[in-house]
Amino acid sequence: MRSLRLLIAAHKLGAGLGHTPAVEPRGVQFLRAVHTSSPPGPPVNTSSTTVARFEDAFAKDQRDKASFVQVLDLFCGRDVRRRGHIELIEAALRWMPHFGVEKDVEVYNKLLDVFPKEVFIPQNFIQSMFLHYPRQQECAVRVLDQMEYYGVTPNKHTLFLLVQTFGKLSHPVKKYQRLLYWFPRFKHTNPYPAPLHLIADPVALSKVCLERIAADRDAQLTVYQLPSSEVRDDGTVLEHAHLVGIQSPDQMCLLADHDPEHPVIVEGPFPLWLRKTCVYYYVLRAEPTAKIKEELDPERCFYYPLQLSLDLERDLGDDLSFDVDEVEEGPVYAMCMTGSGDEKTLGKWIQCLQETNPVLGQLPVLFRLTSGPQEVSPPVQEESESPKEDTRPSEEEEETRPYRRMEQ
Structure with a gap:
């Protein structure tokens, strides 16, 4: 009770004296500034008008590197505090592919140079422990x-800009260190790298793709056939x-x-991605159940085999539950790429293969084709209400319905 009375008396005494500003020590003012108020820095403007203004700044007729850098230079020279730099950088990231x-890397360094310098660097241990200026650091990480x-x-130069802007222990600097660690290690891991600039010519692009799929120097x-146009007598092209x-x-x-009793199959199209370009190819293969005809050697003996297949690389402790060599998908005899995946064009490919493979003249060829990217599958027609006769095919016709046969 005594302490409560003392608190009430102190409250009345403070109310009678009025609100007089107390002079705090300099150290106390610094701590209050760190924990209560935000440190000085460029204001972040997230209004839609600012974003729209930056979008209009990049919407130009002439889109090249010089005009892109000109927009960044105009923004940096307009205001020392560079208000709205996050919105500018985000808009610039979206417009970079349009400007090529x-x-x-110089343009990316120019984007990082838009950030105000020595403003977002943490000044004490607590700021460096937490994410200091999170929106600016996340923008740099993007x-x-x-x-x-x-x-x-x-x-x-990228590291110099990041350290000058956010400090050595910031998240953008850690992201930079991870890039330099992994990029040199993954640069030469792909034995068949895709070219940086793809060729516009369809014939040359088909050569690059087929060599990439085959991966055989002797292929x-x-x-x-080259792409061409022919004008008929009736005027059609x-x-x-x-x-x-x-x-x-x-x-x-x-x-x-190949055993002549089993047909060969033309199958496709199968997609192949080269960076952002998708191309399609077709294969000539056999069924997995097709057996290759074997000629028995008259000198073969069951007790003394002519060769022994010993796999010395395996050990008793190896896991033999799955073996890639035992997966049967059928042998692939040839591959092709064409601009039109119809039976007429692929039949011409089979006829051209007969010059180097005369056995194709004795083999039946089945076309197992699906609708390509530009081909539209016909919609399934709904059954009408009027009854129809039962015209269901036999089991043999139902099995061979998806295939079309062409005997050479």
Whole structure:
């Protein structure tokens, strides 16, 4: 009770004296500034008008590196505090592919130079322990993420800008260190890298894709047909699509040993992605159940075999539950790429293959084709209410319905 009375008396005494500002020590003022008020820095403007103004600044007729850098220079020279720099950088990241500078490290350094310098660096241990100025650091990390997406390796100038802006222990600097750690290790891991600039010519692009799929130095590329147009007598124009094929000597030997009782199948199209371009190819293969005809050696003996297959690389402790060599998908005899995946064009490919593979003249060929990217599958027609006669095919016709047969 005594302490309570003392507190009430002190409260009345303070109310009678009035609110007189007390002079606090300099150290107390510094601590209050750290924990209560935000330190001085550039104000962040998140209004829609600012974003729209930046979007209009990049919407130009002339879109090249010089005009893109000009927008950044105008923004940096307009205001010393660079208000709205986050909105500018986010808009610039979206417009970089339109200007063709998404793979230029100098432009990314120019974007990081937009941040005000020595403002977002933590001044004490508590600020460095937490995410100091989180929105600005996340924006810088997004810039580095886009560099990672397009495969742009940062340089020493990038590190200098990040340290000058956010400090050595910031998240953008850690992201920079991870990029420099992993990029050199993954740069040469792919034995068949895709070219940086894809060729616009469909024939040349088909050659690059088929060589990438085959991965055989002895495989022979053949251009069976070039893209051309033919004007008929009635005035109609007939377009001929390109036709490029590849076949290795081993595939020719496998095709020569194919059993004539089993057909070969033209199957496709199968997609292949080269960076942002998707192309389609077709294969000539056999069924997994098809057996290759074997000629018995008259000198073969069951007690003394001619060869022994010993796998000395395996050990008793190896896991033999799954073996890639035991997966049967059927041998592939040839591959091709064409601009038109119809039976007429693919039939011409089979006729051209007969020049180097005469056995195709004795084999039945089945076409197992699906609708390509430009081909639209016909919609399934709903059954009408009027009854129809039962015209269900037999079991043999139902099995061979998806296939079409062409005997050469």
